[in-house]
Amino acid sequence: MKAPLGVFDSGLGGLTVVRSLVRALPAESIAYFGDTARLPYGNKSPATVRRLSLEAYWFLRHLGVKAFVVACNSASALAMETLLREADVPVLGVVEAGARRAAAETVGGRVGVLGTRATIGSRCYEEALGALNPSIEVAAAACPLFVPLVEEGWLDREVTRQVARDYLAPLREAGVDTVILGCTHYPLLRRVIQEEMGEGVRLIDSGEAVAEEVRDMLTSRSLRAPAGAVPRHRFLVSDQAERFAEEAGKFLGEDLLGEVRAVDQSDLPWYDRWVPPGETREQEG
Amino acid sequence: MKAPLGVFDSGLGGLTVVRSLVRALPAESIAYFGDTARLPYGNKSPATVRRLSLEAYWFLRHLGVKAFVVACNSASALAMETLLREADVPVLGVVEAGARRAAAETVGGRVGVLGTRATIGSRCYEEALGALNPSIEVAAAACPLFVPLVEEGWLDREVTRQVARDYLAPLREAGVDTVILGCTHYPLLRRVIQEEMGEGVRLIDSGEAVAEEVRDMLTSRSLRAPAGAVPRHRFLVSDQAERFAEEAGKFLGEDLLGEVRAVDQSDLPWYDRWVPPGETREQEG
Numbered sequence: 001m002k003a004p005l006g007v008f009d010s011g012l013g014g015l016t017v018v019r020s021l022v023r024a025l026p027a028e029s030i031a032y033f034g035d036t037a038r039l040p041y042g043n044k045s046p047a048t049v050r051r052l053s054l055e056a057y058w059f060l061r062h063l064g065v066k067a068f069v070v071a072c073n074s075a076s077a078l079a080m081e082t083l084l085r086e087a088d089v090p091v092l093g094v095v096e097a098g099a100r101r102a103a104a105e106t107v108g109g110r111v112g113v114l115g116t117r118a119t120i121g122s123r124c125y126e127e128a129l130g131a132l133n134p135s136i137e138v139a140a141a142a143c144p145l146f147v148p149l150v151e152e153g154w155l156d157r158e159v160t161r162q163v164a165r166d167y168l169a170p171l172r173e174a175g176v177d178t179v180i181l182g183c184t185h186y187p188l189l190r191r192v193i194q195e196e197m198g199e200g201v202r203l204i205d206s207g208e209a210v211a212e213e214v215r216d217m218l219t220s221r222s223l224r225a226p227a228g229a230v231p232r233h234r235f236l237v238s239d240q241a242e243r244f245a246e247e248a249g250k251f252l253g254e255d256l257l258g259e260v261r262a263v264d265q266s267d268l269p270w271y272d273r274w275v276p277p278g279e280t281r282e283q284e285g
Numbered sequence: 286m287k288a289p290l291g292v293f294d295s296g297l298g299g300l301t302v303v304r305s306l307v308r309a310l311p312a313e314s315i316a317y318f319g320d321t322a323r324l325p326y327g328n329k330s331p332a333t334v335r336r337l338s339l340e341a342y343w344f345l346r347h348l349g350v351k352a353f354v355v356a357c358n359s360a361s362a363l364a365m366e367t368l369l370r371e372a373d374v375p376v377l378g379v380v381e382a383g384a385r386r387a388a389a390e391t392v393g394g395r396v397g398v399l400g401t402r403a404t405i406g407s408r409c410y411e412e413a414l415g416a417l418n419p420s421i422e423v424a425a426a427a428c429p430l431f432v433p434l435v436e437e438g439w440l441d442r443e444v445t446r447q448v449a450r451d452y453l454a455p456l457r458e459a460g461v462d463t464v465i466l467g468c469t470h471y472p473l474l475r476r477v478i479q480e481e482m483g484e485g486v487r488l489i490d491s492g493e494a495v496a497e498e499v500r501d502m503l504t505s506r507s508l509r510a511p512a513g514a515v516p517r518h519r520f521l522v523s524d525q526a527e528r529f530a531e532e533a534g535k536f537l538g539e540d541l542l543g544e545v546r547a548v549d550q551s552d553l554p555w556y557d558r559w560v561p562p563g564e565t566r567e568q569e570g
Contacts, residue, residue: 037333038323045525048322148433159451162444240330 001225004029004234005214006065006089008056011039012237012244013147013184014071015251017094020211021069022256025218027225029232030258031063037239040147041074042116042183049118053079057087063234066223069214070094071207073115073182077124090217095119097213098180098206099128103136105202106178112171112201113140114193115182116147125182139174143167143183150185153250156192164189164196171197178202188250233258286510289314289519290499291350291374293341296324297529298432298469299356300536302379303518305496306354307541310503312510314517315543316348322524325432326359327401334403338364342372348519351508354499355379356492358400358467362409375502380404382498383465383491384413388421390487391463397456397486398425399478400467401432410467424459428452428468435470438535441477449474449481456482463487473535518543 005025007018011034018030033056035041041049053075057068067090070076070083076093083091102111102125113125120142129136145163154160171179179201181187187205194203218224225231235258237244244260290310292303296319303315318341320326326334338360342353352375355361355368361378368376387396387410398410405427414421430448439445456464464486466472472490479488503509510516520543522529529545 037329039328043324043525044322048524144437145430145433148430152429159444159447162447166444239333240328 001223002029002229003064003066004031006060006063006068007032007071008053008060008068008075009034009071009184010041010074011036012247012251015248016184016187017069017071017207017210019252019256020205020207021214024211024215025224027227027229027231029225030234031060031065032233032235033060034235034237036237040116041072042118044118046078049075049078050082053083054086057083061089065089067092067214067217069210071184073184073206074118077119077122092210092213092217094206094210095124095182096128097210098182098204099125099132101209102178102180102204103129103132105204106136108175108177109135110137110139110174110176112174112176112179113138113182114143114167114179114186115140117142117144119182125180137174139171139176141167141170146189147183147185150188155188160189160192161196164192168193168196176201178204180204180206182206235260286508287314287514288349288351289316291345291348291353292317292356293338293345293353293360294319294356294469295326295359296321297532297536300533301469301472302354302356302492302495304537304541305490305492306499309496309500310509312512312514312516314510315519316345316350317518317520318345319520319522321522325401326357327403329403331363334360334363335367338368339371342368346374350374352377352499352502354495356469358469358491359403362404362407377495377498377502379491379495380409380467381413382495383467383489384410384417386494387463387465387489388414388417390489391421393460393462394420395422395424395459395461397459397461397464398423398467399428399452399464399471400425402427402429404467410465422459424456424461426452426455431474432468432470435473440473445474445477446481449477453478453481461486463489465489465491467491520545
């Protein structure tokens with residue numbers, strides 16, 4: 001019960017999920033892994049995303065986590081089946097959680113989805129929503145400029161508003177009443193997105209949704225940390241630990257910062273083992 | 286002499302350098318490696334960029350390249366010393382070449398530099414320009430949204446113009462007469478950048494500059510392919526070979542496409558070897 005929750009993201013965006021988890025489960029310790037050396041996952045192939053997600057799973061599992069939360073939408077979209085097959089602790093992903101909440105909240109049955117190109121291209125939210133309620137109509141929009149805009153800190157600029165207007169047009173035309181923020185960075189653009197969509201539209205933060213599901217799962221399995229336990233958070237990144245504190249504040253709030261450490265990820269050199277088909281390795285001088 | 290030129294980039298942007306090389310050296314074969322599984326390099330630490338650049342060097346060297354062109358500005362900024370120390374063939378980088386051409390072309394001695402956060406943060410163009418002519422004044426601007434705008438194909442939109450206006454303001458204020466396009470993607474925004482800077486300002490394409498230096502180096506060392514040789518181009522990427530043809534057209538023009546192949550880069554699992562300091566590895570169940 002005192003074991004930490006494992007949270008995995010391709011970078012630091014998953015810290016918005018950590019924030020939601022800490023709000024929902026203040027006694028739980030969190031072991032976070034952000035794969036900053038290899039982000040972003042949003043433009044990688046499914047096979048690569050699955051490989052990296054499994055590596056992250058085993059890495060956090062070696063630290064003794066009692067559950068594995070996939071905060072990265074791309075990984076949640078592409079690697080959930082693989083993870084559920086390989087894992088020996090509960091695995092929860094933002095996509096399923098976000099879809100369940102959207103299906104519960106939509107009134108008119110028209111749901112919009114915003115995400116990276118990989119998330120939208122995978123049609124993962126359509127599939128998850130269709131499985132929950134086949135009558136729900138989905139309008140999806142890939143928003144590849146949102147992440148760099150957030151990382152630039154341009155949360156409330158005219159440029160950001162203009163980009164949002166372009167990206168959200170198909171969702172407005174489809175008349176959606178509920179919009180899933182299908183990327184960890186997008187909650188930081190909530191105000192601009194809400195304004196462009198109109199006040200009547202519900203925005204679903206997939207991170208908030210998964211945090212509630214984690215709480216329910218831990219409760220039902222009697223895995224919750226004792227009330228009043230003092231949590232110990234650890235933040236592990238595969239690159240640039242020294243920039244973590246500076247960047248993490250955007251997503252997390254500084255009071256939550258725990259121990260931060262870089263993972264030594266000196267891969268064994270793959271180039272040394274690879275020989276092109278039909279060629280022999282030339283001798284090095 | 287018939288050996289290929291090796292060209293290395295973090296992704297597909299380096300294909301703008303290939304295009305310049307093919308124009309300058311039509312008889313040369315090119316072996317390109319784009320590290321698409323691990324891009325972008327612009328937000329990675331210097332140590333990681335050096336490690337990945339060395340991997341790319343040895344990978345292309347195993348294919349028998351006679352020279353190694355670093356098309357990636359981040360790698361050229363951070364890994365040149367390492368590469369020059371380790372390499373047993375000539376290594377040429379876009380940064381040095383771009384700086385040399387800018388120093389030759391500036392009239393008033395005020396040069397602007399545009400690049401990713403990593404390139405600008407490394408101050409590599411300042412150092413290179415300072416070594417060539419200490420009286421040159423440099424104004425630099427990081428433009429992290431330019432790459433995603435190019436990748437979105439928004440080369441000529443109002444949003445792009447507005448972003449360019451914001452980014453270029455400090456260069457206009459500094460009164461530069463020459464601007465280095467210090468990122469492989471930026472030549473595709475040449476028109477917008479030229480319009481925002483004004484017609485009198487010279488834009489330096491670092492890829493064009495390095496292509497000329499490669500030609501001079503091959504000529505002086507008698508390493509040029511025989512005139513009229515039929516070149517054979519190979520494009521190797523560490524992920525998403527199937528998207529290459531579609532994306533490469535933007536940068537390269539389709540007539541140049543040669544053989545395309547994905548590199549099997551299944552790293553040996555680093556997580557399996559990593560144990561946090563002061564902890565012992567828990568036994569897997």
